[in-house]
Amino acid sequence: MLKTKFFTSLDRVFPEQDWEQTERTTGAGTMLANERFSFQLGYRFDGPPSRIRVELEPDCGGVTIRRAGRVPAEYVHPAWADDRYERTLPGLFPDPLLPLEEGNGLRVCSDGANALWIAVEGEELIRNGDLAKDSGKPAVLPIRIRFWEEGGEGERLLAGAEYELTVLPCRLPEQKTVFTQWFHGDCLTLRYGVSPLSEEWWALAERYVSCAAKNGVNMILTPVFTPPLDTLVGKERLTVQLVEVKREAEGAPWSFGFGHLRRWIRMCSACGIRYFEISHLFSQWGAACAPKIEAETETGRRRVFGWETGADDPAYADFLDAFLPCLAAFLKEEGVWERCFFHVSDEPSENQLGSYKRSNEILRKHIGERPVMDAISDLSFYEKGLIDLPVCAADHIGPFLEKGVRPLFAYYCCAQSTGVSNRFLGMPSVRNRSIGIQIYCNRVEGFLHWGYNYWLTPGSAGLLDPYAITDCMKTFPAGDAFSVYPGQEGPVESIRQAVFYEALQDVRLLQLLEEREGRAAVEKLLENWRWKDFSDCPDDPADFWRLREKLLEEVCKFFTFSSSVIFEKEVDNK
Numbered sequence: 129m130l131k132t133k134f135f136t137s138l139d140r141v142f143p144e145q146d147w148e149q150t151e152r153t154t155g156a157g158t159m160l161a162n163e164r165f166s167f168q169l170g171y172r173f174d175g176p177p178s179r180i181r182v183e184l185e186p187d188c189g190g191v192t193i194r195r196a197g198r199v200p201a202e203y204v205h206p207a208w209a210d211d212r213y214e215r216t217l218p219g220l221f222p223d224p225l226l227p228l229e230e231g232n233g234l235r236v237c238s239d240g241a242n243a244l245w246i247a248v249e250g251e252e253l254i255r256n257g258d259l260a261k262d263s264g265k266p267a268v269l270p271i272r273i274r275f276w277e278e279g280g281e282g283e284r285l286l287a288g289a290e291y292e293l294t295v296l297p298c299r300l301p302e303q304k305t306v307f308t309q310w311f312h313g314d315c316l317t318l319r320y321g322v323s324p325l326s327e328e329w330w331a332l333a334e335r336y337v338s339c340a341a342k343n344g345v346n347m348i349l350t351p352v353f354t355p356p357l358d359t360l361v362g363k364e365r366l367t368v369q370l371v372e373v374k375r376e377a378e379g380a381p382w383s384f385g386f387g388h389l390r391r392w393i394r395m396c397s398a399c400g401i402r403y404f405e406i407s408h409l410f411s412q413w414g415a416a417c418a419p420k421i422e423a424e425t426e427t428g429r430r431r432v433f434g435w436e437t438g439a440d441d442p443a444y445a446d447f448l449d450a451f452l453p454c455l456a457a458f459l460k461e462e463g464v465w466e467r468c469f470f471h472v473s474d475e476p477s478e479n480q481l482g483s484y485k486r487s488n489e490i491l492r493k494h495i496g497e498r499p500v501m502d503a504i505s506d507l508s509f510y511e512k513g514l515i516d517l518p519v520c521a522a523d524h525i526g527p528f529l530e531k532g533v534r535p536l537f538a539y540y541c542c543a544q545s546t547g548v549s550n551r552f553l554g555m556p557s558v559r560n561r562s563i564g565i566q567i568y569c570n571r572v573e574g575f576l577h578w579g580y581n582y583w584l585t586p587g588s589a590g591l592l593d594p595y596a597i598t599d600c601m602k603t604f605p606a607g608d609a610f611s612v613y614p615g616q617e618g619p620v621e622s623i624r625q626a627v628f629y630e631a632l633q634d635v636r637l638l639q640l641l642e643e644r645e646g647r648a649a650v651e652k653l654l655e656n657w658r659w660k661d662f663s664d665c666p667d668d669p670a671d672f673w674r675l676r677e678k679l680l681e682e683v684c685k686f687f688t689f690s691s692s693v694i695f696e697k698e699v700d701n702k
Contacts, residue, residue, distance in 0.1 A: 129175050130236070130275055130286040135168040135243060137627060138557040138669035140214065140222050141196065143240030145170070156292040158680055158694055161259070162250045162299045163633055166626055168196065168243040169273055169289055173236040180286060182232045182244065183274040190252035190259075191271060195234065196243040196623060197224040201606035203599035204554035209545040212667045213554040221553045221606070224595070224613045225621045234275075245623070246271065248293060259295055265689060269293045294694050298683055300636040301643065305567060306537070306574030307632060308347035308405060309340060309611060310357070313368035315583045318591040319614045324368045325388055334395055335618035340580060341400035343611075343625050344632040347469070347574070348401045350392060352455065355407040356419035357474060357578075360587035362435055364420050371455070373423035373432070382423075382450040386458045393462055404464055405501065406455075408471040409448065410439050414480030415473035415487040418444045439487050452494035469517065470495050475503045481512070488514050503539050503576065507531065519576045522548040522563075522662045529570055537574035538567070538662065542604040549665045551577075551624040553598060553607035558672050560624060562665040564631030565675075568638040569651075569660040579609040581619070634676075641682055653682060 133147050134155030147170065159165035184193050198220040205216035215221070225245050228234055236242075248271070253259040259267055274288040313324065313333065322328035337348065349355065352371045359365050370392050372385030393404065411417040418437035422429055437444050459465040472491055476484045488500065499516035502509075505524035509515045510533060519537040520528050522544050528536055540550050549563040567575060583594045586603045594613050598606040611628070613620040641650045657675055659665050666672055684694065 129173065130180075131172045132273075132275075132287050132289050133170045134289065134291060135170050136669060136673065137166040137168065137245075137623075137630060138561060138672065139168060140557060140623070141168060141170045141241050141243035142215075142222065143198070143220055143242075145241035147241070155289070156294070158294045158296065159248065159250060160296050160298050160300055160637070160683070161254065164247060164249050164629065165293065166245060166247045166630070167291060168245055169291075170241055170243045171236075171275070171287070172241050174238050175236075177235070177237040179229070179278055180234050180236055181276040181278055181283065182228060182234050183272075183276060184232065184246075185272040185274075186258055186269075188253070188256055188258050190249045190256055192247050192249075193232070193273070194225040194227055194245045194247075196222040196245050197226040199223050199553075199595055199598050201553045201598045203602040203604070204552075204606055206545045206605055209605075210547055212556075212559075213552075214556040215554050221598075223553060223598075223607070223622045223624060225623065225626065227615075233278075244273070245626070246273070246291070247626070250295060253295075264297050264687070266297065266694060267295045269295055296680070296683060296687075296694075298640070298686060300633060301639055303344060303346065303632060303636060304573075304639065305344075305632055305635050306347050306403060307344050307576075308349065308403070308574070309345050309577045309580040310349045310355075310582075311336065311340065311580050312355075312582050312584075313351055314354075314366040314588075315581050315591075317366055317368065319583060324366065325370075330391070330395070332618060334399065336581060336612070337396050337401065338399040339612060339619040339621065343621070343629045345580070346401060347403035347405055348396050349407060350389070350396075350404045351407045352389060353407060353409075354420045354422075356411045356417075357408065358412070358582070358584070358588050360589060363587065363589065364431075364434065365588045367420065367422055369422055371451075373421060373451075375423055375425050375432070377426050382447060384451060384454045386455075389458070390462065393464055397464075403467045403469065404459075405469045405471060408474055408502075409491060410473045410487045411435070412474045414476045415439050415484045416480075421447075439483055445490055448490050448494070452491070456494060456496075465498070469499050469501045471502055472500060472514075473502060475505075476509065478506045478508060481508065481514075484509070485512070485514055499535075501537065507533075519574075522550075525570075525572075525662050534571075535573045536571075537576055538563075538570075538572050539576040539578070541578050542608045545605060547664055548662055550605075551607055551611070551628060552605040553624075554605065556667055556669070557623065557627045558667065558669045559665045560627045561631045561634070561672060562659055563628070564634035565638070565654070565657065566660065566662050566665075567631075568635045569654060570662065577611075579611065581612050581614075582609040583614065584609075637679055637683075641679065644686060645682075653678060 202218045271291040275286040276283040316332045370389040374383045418433040421433040423432045501517035503519045505521045522540045551560045611625040
């Protein structure tokens with residue numbers, strides 16, 4: 129009636145999946161003491177709709193179990209994309225990691241193959257005493273999952289499985305890679321029906337920021353003014369503006385209130401955010417206009433700058449001359465000035481060099497040595513000294529690497545659909561995870577992605593339901609615009625988000641080996657890994673697992689025990 133089989137975190141269990149089933153399937157894996165390690169238990173139920181109870185052992189905070197929910201995807205494979213996607217046609221895709229029902233309940237029916245996602249937090253297990261700290265030897269953690277059928281005559285065991293997880297007595301170093309995934313505050317307002325900057329909004333924002341930080345985000349887009357991103361020309365996004373602006377009369381001095389910004393900085397810092405990227409001070413794609421800015425005036429609160437304001441408007445330049453010194457003084461007072469980064473305009477092109485340069489000069493008058501970072505694909509912006517920290521598209525990063533540009537961030541979005549890593553729903557998960565090794569091999573300091581929680585229609589014209597529409601109404605490849613789903617009380621994580629965090633852990637694993645053995649030794653380990661460059665990625669998860677096993681065997685050399693027993697079952701499981 130119910131069959132089970134283990135899968136790795138890089139497998140995706142689709143409804144029509146046909147997988148070999150045995151009476152009792154055994155899985156195994158290996159993690160470092162402070163890693164987050166995930167695996168899946170696939171299940172197929174044949175019978176009338178029913179509710180079963182899932183029993184997890186150990187039942188503790190360090191091991192969580194969720195259901196891999198399904199979402200529809202229509203725009204799966206762009207016409208210009210390569211042919212190495214896992215799926216190219218519309219269908220149902222496993223992605224949101226949904227909580228089980230109360231009492232670990234699970235609704236089942238004959239709807240094909242499904243999966244449970246089990247995540248193990250090493251730090252949490254050590255903190256709770258479920259794993260010994262600094263034992264010097266590997267620990268074996270058996271994880272047991274049982275399915276019980278609920279009925280009037282009591283429970284009946286339907287199936288059970290056991291996973292053997294080996295925990296190595298070694299810790300990953302702290303994350304050095306800077307990772308920002310843009311937070312969209314207006315989406316919280318629209319989805320949950322709360323007022324911007326209300327207490328309800330702040331409570332939601334904290335949950336979403338905390339979830340982002342838990343998954344490796346350590347830099348946050350900070351909306352000093354409503355970010356001028358993905359907005360139709362002449363239209364505007366819902367105002368989420370942390371800085372209060374006031375002008376008592378036309379021609380009077382501007383004054384600024386930083387109470388909301390102070391709360392934002394302190395809340396984000398408490399959640400684990402270290403770096404703050406100040407929202408763009410000029411419009412997207414070339415810095416042609418000012419962003420939307422609202423102010424309290426003698427006639428009430430109104431928009432004082434926006435699409436109608438050219439970037440070279442003297443009135444806006446005067447405003448920035450008043451605002452930026454006050455902002456700098458406040459950020460220094462808060463102790464975060466040295467951790468702030470500034471934007472001019474997102475994704476300018478070569479024919480917009482002039483407007484970008486003029487806008488850049490206004491900003492640089494006031495920020496001193498603080499870096500300007502923007503997403504670009506054209507090396508000339510860097511060569512002309514307009515950008516201190518280029519954030520380069522993964523499919524255009526080659527010239528930057530050849531020139532030895534440092535510091536250097538990478539990014540991808542809807543356009544990076546051929547050859548390179550990305551997190552589209554149509555792509556295999558190993559293509560998502562491969563970015564970590566590429567970040568390390570190319571000495572890239574950071575990564576940017578535009579869509580943490582963008583649940584809007586094209587041009588931010590309205591709200592959509594991400595559980596029903598995953599491609600922004602056939603505008604972006606499914607999965608591009610967001611990594612979290614809106615839950616009843618806060619964020620619902622996704623498989624794509626979890627896999628990208630594993631990629632960030634891969635960077636840390638390589639850095640650990642570098643600390644112990646030197647860069648040259650790590651590069652020697654990676655010499656046969658074909659996908660070191662941003663221009664290509666693996667398709668088969670087995671290729672990645674072979675590399676990970678090799679890296680963990682190298683970790684085992686730090687200790688006196690043998691690695692052969694640790695990996696014996698793991699090899700069989702692959």
